[in-house]
Amino acid sequence: MTRIKEIIEETGAFDCVECGKCTSLCPVAKRNKNFAPRLIVVKAQEGMEEEIKSDKDIWSCITCEICNDMCPYEVDFSGFIQRMRGEAKESGNLPNCSQAGAVHTMERMTGMGQRQKRLAWITDDLKVKDKGDVFYFTGCVYQLGILYSDRAPELKQVPANVVRILNAAGIEPVVSDKEVCCGHDLLWSGDEESFERLMEQNIKTIKETGAKTVVFACAEGYRTFSLDYKDFFGDLGFEVKHVSEFVLDLVKQGKLQLNDGGSKVTYHDPCRLGRHMGLYEEPRDLIKATGANLIEMASIKEKAICCGVNAFVNCGEVSKKMQVDRMLEAKETGAEAMLTFCPKCLIHYNCLLSSEKKPPELEGLNLKVKEASNFLAEKLKGSGANQIGKG
């Protein structure tokens, strides 16, 4: 009882004035008439706790934070949903997880006391260290590349390519096989217990290396460390940086050169990087710094359409509609590739693009969704980066 009151207090849900701006902007509500973020908050205010806990819509929200961004009273709706999911799960209201929950299990399995072979991607040409200033947190991108080898094999190349970029700027990053999953998907699917267990292991691992800066190529890990870990630990004792910020600095300092022949690309803002963290310009500046021709889609930055799935929960009709809408916007730009910094976005879009029965609107779509770090590594001078698609 009191825990739910606490959630309402702390996320500001009590301040809601029922203006309905959230519902009018919500990408899920637009495509599913039965879903309304406003209604969920109102129910909470009215004290209908049981109803919310058993409400399946608690899992329909994609936590893209368009509502948070636009709410005049700054209600933290995504935070409300995230914490309510823990309550819902406890009372037996479970999400429909993609692949029967394989991703969640895999992530929990990273931290069960065994010695992982997490650095299987390291090749002889890469220079990495055990201790040093810059820690590269690889996250689950390599594992996701294995699990989704049918639709996103290029994810397996991301860690090596990020190290390649850093090496080219004279940086030897620290990587560790003691690193575990950041716990993002577990936190957002109501499993706070596993999240905390993984978080503690990660903080310990990073502290042991003496790193001062931790670099992320993944939007979700970056968000989770920057916001959720800090919520628990306060100051982490190290700086958290996204690869787009970090590499852009290196380019500005003249330590790194990227060269592109002027290929036409567009950029997709992952919700975790954009609306959650406010990183809009750095990824764009970095892509432009390669000399590539960046053409923007119709909805970008705060208004970017989301990939339609969060934490591998409740992928369905609405998700597919959103993905189709995004692909149509990308088609409109005439770009060869849509770049993004989120492995999950890549998996979800490629799920649509690689499906046997494509919606008729997407006939003739000749666009690839690419991981932006892989794209950048291809643009290194004299790069030995693997070509996309040879997963």
Add this chain to the structure above:
Amino acid sequence: MTDFQPQIVAFCCNWCSYAGADLAGVSRFQYPPTARIIRIMCSGRLEPQFVLRAFELGADGVLVAGCHPGECHYISGNERAKERVARTKELLDVLGVDSRRLRLEWISASEGIKFAKTMDEFTKQLIELGPSPLKGES
């Protein structure tokens, strides 16, 4: 470690391998009682999650058994199983679980002997590998 008895979760397809296990039983072939058999309609029903979850819950080994190639009751389900097992093995290695702990076998309904032999071999191999590294300290 000599008294270590591995726990195996065996996913057997309804049409071939489950019947094969049945035949092994009816024919009184001896094999170690280390496996808990779960019947699935087709080896193609197997999802990586089934294997991962079994290991998370403390299994020492997972056996996937289906019809021989070309003999699948649903035409090509076992080809899917083969691809999924390969993918899951790669993932298990990265997670620090020896991929030899996951085994794929084609066992037809008439191969009671092969079922018993597979169980025997797999159990011996798992005893050699020791308990799963995911099991708690206890």
